[in-house]
Amino acid sequence: MQGNENINFNKNYIDYISSIAPKTKETRSLLRAFWVGGTICCIGQFIRFAFETWLGLSGDELAAYVSVVLIFLGGLLTGLGVYDRIGKYAGGGSIVPITGFANSVVSPAMEFKSEGFIYGTASKMFIIAGPIIVFGVASSVLIGLSYYIYFLVV
Amino acid sequence: MELFLTFLKAFAVGGAICTIAQLLINYTKITSGKILVTFLLAGALLQAFGLYQYVVDFAGAAATFPISGFGYLLAKGAIEGAKEGLFGAITGGITAAGAGITAAITFGYLFAVIFKVRSKKN
Amino acid sequence: MRNRTFIFKNQPRIHATATLGGPKEGSGPVGKYIDTIVHDDYFGEKTFEKSERKMLEYAIRQAIQKTNFSDKEIGAIVAGDLLNQIISSSYACRAFDIPFLGIYNACSTMSEAFIIGGMMVDGGYVENVICATGSHFSSAERQYRYPLELGNTRPPQAQWTVTGAGAAVLSVRGKGPKLVAATLGKVVDFGITDTNNMGAAMAPAAADTLLEHFKNSHFKPEDYDLIITGDLGAFGSRIFKDLMWEKGFDISERHVDCGEMIYNIAEDEFQGGSGAGCSAIVFNGYFYKKLCNKEYKRIVLIATGALLSSVSSQQGESIPSIAHAAVFES
Numbered sequence: 001m002q003g004n005e006n007i008n009f010n011k012n013y014i015d016y017i018s019s020i021a022p023k024t025k026e027t028r029s030l031l032r033a034f035w036v037g038g039t040i041c042c043i044g045q046f047i048r049f050a051f052e053t054w055l056g057l058s059g060d061e062l063a064a065y066v067s068v069v070l071i072f073l074g075g076l077l078t079g080l081g082v083y084d085r086i087g088k089y090a091g092g093g094s095i096v097p098i099t100g101f102a103n104s105v106v107s108p109a110m111e112f113k114s115e116g117f118i119y120g121t122a123s124k125m126f127i128i129a130g131p132i133i134v135f136g137v138a139s140s141v142l143i144g145l146s147y148y149i150y151f152l153v154v
Numbered sequence: 155m156e157l158f159l160t161f162l163k164a165f166a167v168g169g170a171i172c173t174i175a176q177l178l179i180n181y182t183k184i185t186s187g188k189i190l191v192t193f194l195l196a197g198a199l200l201q202a203f204g205l206y207q208y209v210v211d212f213a214g215a216a217a218t219f220p221i222s223g224f225g226y227l228l229a230k231g232a233i234e235g236a237k238e239g240l241f242g243a244i245t246g247g248i249t250a251a252g253a254g255i256t257a258a259i260t261f262g263y264l265f266a267v268i269f270k271v272r273s274k275k276n
Numbered sequence: 277m278r279n280r281t282f283i284f285k286n287q288p289r290i291h292a293t294a295t296l297g298g299p300k301e302g303s304g305p306v307g308k309y310i311d312t313i314v315h316d317d318y319f320g321e322k323t324f325e326k327s328e329r330k331m332l333e334y335a336i337r338q339a340i341q342k343t344n345f346s347d348k349e350i351g352a353i354v355a356g357d358l359l360n361q362i363i364s365s366s367y368a369c370r371a372f373d374i375p376f377l378g379i380y381n382a383c384s385t386m387s388e389a390f391i392i393g394g395m396m397v398d399g400g401y402v403e404n405v406i407c408a409t410g411s412h413f414s415s416a417e418r419q420y421r422y423p424l425e426l427g428n429t430r431p432p433q434a435q436w437t438v439t440g441a442g443a444a445v446l447s448v449r450g451k452g453p454k455l456v457a458a459t460l461g462k463v464v465d466f467g468i469t470d471t472n473n474m475g476a477a478m479a480p481a482a483a484d485t486l487l488e489h490f491k492n493s494h495f496k497p498e499d500y501d502l503i504i505t506g507d508l509g510a511f512g513s514r515i516f517k518d519l520m521w522e523k524g525f526d527i528s529e530r531h532v533d534c535g536e537m538i539y540n541i542a543e544d545e546f547q548g549g550s551g552a553g554c555s556a557i558v559f560n561g562y563f564y565k566k567l568c569n570k571e572y573k574r575i576v577l578i579a580t581g582a583l584l585s586s587v588s589s590q591q592g593e594s595i596p597s598i599a600h601a602a603v604f605e606s
Binding site: 024026029030032033034035036037038039040041042044045046048049060063064065066067068070071072075076078079080081084087090091092093094095096097098100101102104105106109110111113117121122125128129131132133135136137139140141143144145146147148150151 | 157160161164165166167168169170171172173174175176177178179180186187189190191193194195198199201202214215216218219220221222223224225227228229231232233235236237239240242243244246247248250251253254255257258259261262263264265266267268269270271272274
Binding site for chain 1: 322323324325418422423424425426427428429430431432433465466467468473476480511514515547594
């Protein structure tokens with residue numbers, strides 16, 4: 001008996017489906033991603049100028065404050081039910097900026113509030129953003145160790 | 155004039171990074187979680203070879219706003235930590251990115267407590 | 277020799293139906309045929325899951341009230357939904373003093389319920405039986421896809437889970453439309469893995485059932501006023517028609533899809549409705565009334581279901597599908 005895997009799979013059918021499947025409107029989606037992504041970065045730049053001028057911050061501290069504010073805004077817009085509208089319009093344009101990271105943390109946290117504040121909100125908070133922190137930390141350790149060995153050798 | 159140029163660069167570089175993400179979505183159908191991981195790792199990897207620094211030098215802080223900039227920050231922190239020793243090499247990345255992660259968790263929880271999920275009309 | 281098609285000799289009748297839809301369904305083309313439109317997706321409850329089960333309970337209650345039967349006169353409720361372990365149906369049926377048969381065939385649950393209920397009534401085991409299903413966009417979205425507030429673009433082939441519930445009372449008595457025949461579906465899997473492309477996954481199952489139906493019964497496409505599929509969506513319907521045409525049946529003039537007709541499809545947004553509630557609302561709302569008015573003489577409902585779970589799709593498995601056909605005459 002052949003494997004249960006391909007019991008009546010039909011390669012011709014799959015090819016036929018992929019040939020006629022409705023396509024995303026390429027140019028339009030790219031333009032939208034471009035202008036929304038660009039605008040979010042400009043807003044970040046504006047906040048940076050504001051903090052630099054009025055609060056006199058600089059260097060790493062300034063950069064950290066700016067990302068904190070952007071994360072705050074991303075989270076707030078998610079809570080208000082606005083960010084997913086932006087995401088629907090802009091696609092990659094609102095996923096990739098740091099506000100999109102905030103969105104991916106806040107949205108499951110809100111969604112699973114119905115399962116309680118501990119096993120719902122707190123543990124489901126990372127169902128999308130968890131991998132980012134895992135891979136981020138893991139890669140930074142890997143890079144750090146590589147450089148440490150490199151500095152020892154050189 | 156210089157101010158205008160800074161914003162123009164921020165717009166162009168930020169937009170370009172997002173457009174690459176959209177291209178990935180269109181051609182590979184990958185979901186937002188995978189997009190974020192891909193860009194994070196790309197940023198970290200590029201900075202491991204010192205390449206993302208060029209983007210940051212060109213576009214200013216705007217290049218650090220996309221998630222690839224987060225990867226850049228992690229890698230940069232790790233490299234600087236490595237100069238101080240083994241402990242720094244391990245903790246450098248998360249130290250540099252600490253503000254962002256703390257903010258995401260704190261605000262995430264806060265907003266989740268305050269707001270309620272809405273149904274979507276379309 | 278096994279025959280997947282059978283004829284109901286005693287012809288159970290649909291005594292009454294009740295439907296309930298959410299705001300998006302209410303503003304769609306079949307909105308005015310839905311009995312109750314709820315303007316709040318939460319339906320006054322705290323969670324979407326509670327809202328879904330309340331909708332189902334409400335629809336069943338309304339259907340019973342329209343018949344003037346008491347709970348004791350109803351032989352059984354045959355119901356299902358999309359949530360894990362069909363909790364909506366089970367919880368909704370706590371409110372009734374009626375035996376409960378829980379069934380699951382994803383979005384084809386409505387026609388499955390009609391067939392099982394029809395067999396019970398036709399066989400003389402019960403006099404009245406309730407067939408009901410429901411679904412809710414927000415609870416399904418969270419079970420099968422992403423959190424609602426996540427900023428994500430919906431791919432163009434995606435469908436929209438219907439919020440709402442429908443119930444029908446099949447009875448030995450009454451003057452309503454008759455359930456005359458049925459063809460059971462089998463699980464068909466052509467290997468589609470894209471969970472956003474349910475239409476493509478389900479179309480072969482619908483075609484398989486309809487071909488079997490034509491083969492086993494004396495009916496031809498021309499004998500039907502309408503051939504109604506459940507929730508293939510615009511894209512899936514096109515594939516379905518292609519598949520039937522390939523086998524020598526031209527159904528393009530008499531085929532409609534519940535998913536395609538439930539919403540005003542905005543430009544390139546999505547392919548239409550899906551979910552167990554889709555065929556429940558459209559059939560029990562729109563088509564039931566058209567049958568009662570004798571506008572249609574004979575129609576066949578082929579509700580289609582994609583039998584995946586979030587676990588199977590995350591493990592990269594393909595999407596097995598099923599479709600059951602139930603023939604109604606006015």
